[in-house]
Amino acid sequence: MAELTINGATINTDASSDTPLLYVLSDELQLQGPRFGCGLAQCGSCSVLIDGIETRACVTPIANLAGKNITTLEGITTYYAAATGQERASSTPLQDALVEEQALQCGYCYNGMIIKGTELLLANPNPSETEIRSAMNGHLCRCGTYPKIISAIQKASQHMLATNNAEPACETLA
Amino acid sequence: MNSLKSRLPIKRRSLLKAGGTLVINFSFHPLVNGQTSNPVAGPPDPEQIDSWIAIHADNTATVFIGFAELGQGCSTALLQVAAEELDLSMAQVNTTGLDTHITPNQGGTYSSSAMRRGGPQVQQAAAEARQALLELAAQQLQVPVASLQVNNGIITSSADNNARISYGDLIGDRQFDLAFTGNAPVKNPAEYKLVATAVPRNDIPLKAAGTYRYIQHLCLPGMLHGRIVRPRGQGAYKDGVKVLSVNEASIASIPDARVIRQNDFVGVVAIREWDAVKAAQQLEVNWELPRSLPGNDNLFRQMENGDTNERVALEEGDVTAFNSAAVRTEFKATGPYQAHVPFAPNCALADVSAESALVMCSTQDVYNTRTSIANLLGMETEQVRVQYHEGAGTFGHSCWDDVAQAVALMSQLAGSPVRVQLMRWDEHGWDTYGPAHIGKAKVSADDNGKLVSYEYEGWQHHWSLIETTEQIAKGIPAAEWPPFPAQQINPLTLGGMYDIPNRYLLNHHVPGLDYLKGAWLRSPVDLSFAFVSEQAIDDLAFQLNMDPWQFRQQNISEYHWLGVLNAAAEAANWQSRPAAVNASTSGIVQGRGIGVGTHLASYGGAVAEIEVNTQTGVVNILHLTGAIDAGLVVNTSNVENQIIGQLVQTASRMLLEEVTFNTTNVTSLDWNSYPILRFEQCPEITPVIVQRLDEAPSGAGEEVMAAAAAAIANAFFDATGKRMTMYPFTPERVLATLSA
Numbered sequence: 001m002a003e004l005t006i007n008g009a010t011i012n013t014d015a016s017s018d019t020p021l022l023y024v025l026s027d028e029l030q031l032q033g034p035r036f037g038c039g040l041a042q043c044g045s046c047s048v049l050i051d052g053i054e055t056r057a058c059v060t061p062i063a064n065l066a067g068k069n070i071t072t073l074e075g076i077t078t079y080y081a082a083a084t085g086q087e088r089a090s091s092t093p094l095q096d097a098l099v100e101e102q103a104l105q106c107g108y109c110y111n112g113m114i115i116k117g118t119e120l121l122l123a124n125p126n127p128s129e130t131e132i133r134s135a136m137n138g139h140l141c142r143c144g145t146y147p148k149i150i151s152a153i154q155k156a157s158q159h160m161l162a163t164n165n166a167e168p169a170c171e172t173l174a
Numbered sequence: 175m176n177s178l179k180s181r182l183p184i185k186r187r188s189l190l191k192a193g194g195t196l197v198i199n200f201s202f203h204p205l206v207n208g209q210t211s212n213p214v215a216g217p218p219d220p221e222q223i224d225s226w227i228a229i230h231a232d233n234t235a236t237v238f239i240g241f242a243e244l245g246q247g248c249s250t251a252l253l254q255v256a257a258e259e260l261d262l263s264m265a266q267v268n269t270t271g272l273d274t275h276i277t278p279n280q281g282g283t284y285s286s287s288a289m290r291r292g293g294p295q296v297q298q299a300a301a302e303a304r305q306a307l308l309e310l311a312a313q314q315l316q317v318p319v320a321s322l323q324v325n326n327g328i329i330t331s332s333a334d335n336n337a338r339i340s341y342g343d344l345i346g347d348r349q350f351d352l353a354f355t356g357n358a359p360v361k362n363p364a365e366y367k368l369v370a371t372a373v374p375r376n377d378i379p380l381k382a383a384g385t386y387r388y389i390q391h392l393c394l395p396g397m398l399h400g401r402i403v404r405p406r407g408q409g410a411y412k413d414g415v416k417v418l419s420v421n422e423a424s425i426a427s428i429p430d431a432r433v434i435r436q437n438d439f440v441g442v443v444a445i446r447e448w449d450a451v452k453a454a455q456q457l458e459v460n461w462e463l464p465r466s467l468p469g470n471d472n473l474f475r476q477m478e479n480g481d482t483n484e485r486v487a488l489e490e491g492d493v494t495a496f497n498s499a500a501v502r503t504e505f506k507a508t509g510p511y512q513a514h515v516p517f518a519p520n521c522a523l524a525d526v527s528a529e530s531a532l533v534m535c536s537t538q539d540v541y542n543t544r545t546s547i548a549n550l551l552g553m554e555t556e557q558v559r560v561q562y563h564e565g566a567g568t569f570g571h572s573c574w575d576d577v578a579q580a581v582a583l584m585s586q587l588a589g590s591p592v593r594v595q596l597m598r599w600d601e602h603g604w605d606t607y608g609p610a611h612i613g614k615a616k617v618s619a620d621d622n623g624k625l626v627s628y629e630y631e632g633w634q635h636h637w638s639l640i641e642t643t644e645q646i647a648k649g650i651p652a653a654e655w656p657p658f659p660a661q662q663i664n665p666l667t668l669g670g671m672y673d674i675p676n677r678y679l680l681n682h683h684v685p686g687l688d689y690l691k692g693a694w695l696r697s698p699v700d701l702s703f704a705f706v707s708e709q710a711i712d713d714l715a716f717q718l719n720m721d722p723w724q725f726r727q728q729n730i731s732e733y734h735w736l737g738v739l740n741a742a743a744e745a746a747n748w749q750s751r752p753a754a755v756n757a758s759t760s761g762i763v764q765g766r767g768i769g770v771g772t773h774l775a776s777y778g779g780a781v782a783e784i785e786v787n788t789q790t791g792v793v794n795i796l797h798l799t800g801a802i803d804a805g806l807v808v809n810t811s812n813v814e815n816q817i818i819g820q821l822v823q824t825a826s827r828m829l830l831e832e833v834t835f836n837t838t839n840v841t842s843l844d845w846n847s848y849p850i851l852r853f854e855q856c857p858e859i860t861p862v863i864v865q866r867l868d869e870a871p872s873g874a875g876e877e878v879m880a881a882a883a884a885a886i887a888n889a890f891f892d893a894t895g896k897r898m899t900m901y902p903f904t905p906e907r908v909l910a911t912l913s914a
Binding site: 015016018019020023026027030032033035036037038039040042043045073074091095098099102104105106107108109110111114132133134136137138139140141142143144145146147148149150 | 244245246247372374375377378379381382383384385386387388390391393399446447448451515516517518519564565566567569595597598811815816818819820821822823826844845846850851852853854856858859
């Protein structure tokens with residue numbers, strides 16, 4: 001029996017301790033964000049945030065996760081709001097930008113792109129294109145949507161900077 | 175008006191007419207298609223409007239579409255076509271998933287066919303439904319049909335300001351009961367409001383939110399998790415899989431896991447997915463592993479020297495004109511096996527009982543898969559229901575049929591619903607690969623740079639007809655598809671764009687049973703064709719000291735080809751000069767190249783800018799520009815994305831992708847041993863659409879890849895003065911070419 005903290009909720013599972021986190025998320029909790037892609041930590045489709053660090057759930061046994069905060073795509077808006085001190089919205093700026101850019105084709109890679117992109121933008125709200133490519137390099141897309149995902153991350157960055165810049169301006173006015 | 179209708183394949187019937195007036199005979203039966211919990215085995219009658227469109231009481235419409243959403247956005251684009259003709263908004267139209275009990279049989283979703291074959295049928299059905307609704311409205315409102323207009327499904331009359339009725343009021347949730355004649359007039363393209371615009375895709379917000387249900391997310395009550403067990407990496411197609419022994423006790427330590435076996439088909443099932451994964455890895459099986467593959471090292475030698483079946487694909491004029499032509503070139507090059515490898519390995523679910531079978535999978539053709547499953551299970555086709563559910567982008571025939579058969583068989587043998595998720599090594603190792611190719615081009619031109627002769631010989635095997643599951647479970651011998659042309663050398667990409675008086679194309683069919691399994695991979699073999707052919711054409715321009723764009727321009731008169739060639743060159747800001755004037759084999763050198771090509775329809779032109787590190791052999795593609803003429807482009811955003819995807823995938827296939835195998839097995843089994851392009855390697859991409867509002871849609875899913883492959887190869891020559899004769903351009907190959 002293991003106790004896991006997933007998207008702020010405490011979950012008990014009787015899965016064996018060597019079970020990779022992905023199978024608990026997919027099969028026991030029916031979460032659709034993290035998803036199977038390779039089982040080898042090579043592609044990024046199963047990515048989650050563990051204490052804020054992008055991690056491959058397909059090779060992470062649940063035994064290692066006691067006391068850690070696990071965030072999946074389902075919890076990303078809450079996580080993003082807490083990290084930025086903003087009110088929770090129904091989607092993050094990156095998710096909005098991906099839709100605006102019509103950036104995906106099959107979209108199966110989106111979980112990893114959003115998880116990794118969020119990690120990047122929270123650490124570096126104004127990444128250069130080189131920094132974006134470097135940060136995202138461990139996430140594959142077979143459809144070839146990389147150019148539009150880069151554009152979407154840049155667009156989300158602009159949105160975040162505008163939001164952040166707006167706050168001090170308001171305080172000054174007050 | 176040259177509308178989408180011009181390619182309508184539906185058989186026509188004469189309408190019932192009375193005194194010159196169309197009589198609409200509504201039966202007012204409730205809807206059946208997809209509206210009831212117990213539908214019957216399809217396909218629904220394609221000659222009934224009800225098989226295509228249902229109007230609901232809330233003034234919305236369901237459009238039944240026989241094409242699969244493969245990530246290309248066709249589920250949105252086909253609704254655009256329907257909404258346009260029905261004068262509904264996008265918010266008022268919806269569709270259902272492909273299902274052999276619900277959706278019409280429009281054939282498989284391949285060869286960029288969704289808009290080409292599907293668009294006209296959906297357009298015509300919608301136009302005919304609208305016509306019927308207007309006739310009915312005219313009767314009810316007591317006004318002439320000609321006085322009616324429709325906006326968002328609300329019908330009003332210029333003859334009576336108070337006359338107003340909605341589609342939903344007229345027929346909501348009742349059947350048309352009307353023959354589909356194909357005779358209703360369709361809109362003039364000048365009136366299009368939705369078609370030819372960038373309507374946002376319906377599925378993208380759900381996919382970004384993580385609420386979209388892929389096949390991997392589905393479950394069946396009481397299902398077991400299954401995995402297939404095979405050698406890591408396939409051997410020769412004819413050998414299938416041979417089990418010498420299975421030690422079932424080797425998984426005794428895993429609770430509830432058990433072996434499912436029929437002849438040489440081996441699988442495991444367990445209640446928990448991780449137990450199934452572990453059992454598949456832990457199960458001890460002795461395989462017979464014959465050394466019957468040529469291996470990468472001997473592949474092309476064996477293909478060229480073995481027995482082949484010849485077919486003359488095209489013969490025009492007399493290619494002996496080559497012998498007296500002013501400028502001549504002979505060029506031979508090869509292309510590797512490449513893999514589909516969808517980003518998620520294929521997954522399928524089945525619930526098979528004695529009476530019926532439900533199979534959920536990611537097939538490109540639900541009706542064809544239904545037949546194969548029925549044969550496998552020993553059932554009538556009507557007992558089998560196949561549903562399509564989207565997985566990751568497949569780009570042709572990946573393992574979806576094999577896994578659908580495997581899960582159906584395992585469910586039948588286990589006596590319970592089963593879900594099978596292929597592992598990464600299953601999908602990489604047991605794919606039906608895009609076949610390897612050898613091409614020899616012999617081309618010539620006169621002093622003025624006009625093409626004189628074009629000869630091409632190509633070697634490749636056909637596609638695999640028998641899936642591995644049926645082969646090894648039922649003992650059905652491996653067999654190739656019959657020799658239809660799509661598997662063979664392609665007269666369009668092989669010089670078909672040029673004005674050439676003398677042309678000869680010879681196909682050498684290599685019998686495929688001694689090789690890897692094969693099937694259609696996005697733009698089948700066209701990258702290899704163009705890699706050979708367009709480098710030979712480019713060499714003539716080089717020998718003539720002519721700019722390669724200009725050389726192609728003066729040899730192309732067909733306006734679509736000229737259109738894409740010029741669109742790509744202009745978008746890339748092409749400056750006129752002969753190739754390789756600055757070429758060097760030392761330091762870091764840059765080059766640019768141009769190419770044209772396609773698949774079976776539509777037209778592609780591309781320009782590449784690349785950088786070659788002559789010390790390390792690393793090639794970096796800096797910028798790809800690709801232009802497609804696909805006739806009428808219904809959704810410009812979708813096609814722009816299709817061009818981006820094709821160009822990125824072509825960069826990946828030209829630089830990185832090659833199936834590796836020794837004499838016993840495929841050895842490229844994951845993303846390290848079969849790498850694909852990553853963010854840091856991704857070129858700048860410029861997509862260009864040549865829009866033709868007054869021409870029929872001709873498909874945009876694969877038609878710029880051959881052109882882009884050629885452009886990359888020609889850019890390498892421009893940079894280095896050397897021609898690559900094999901791809902992918904690995905550092906080893908590049909260094910060997912530079913030092914040759």
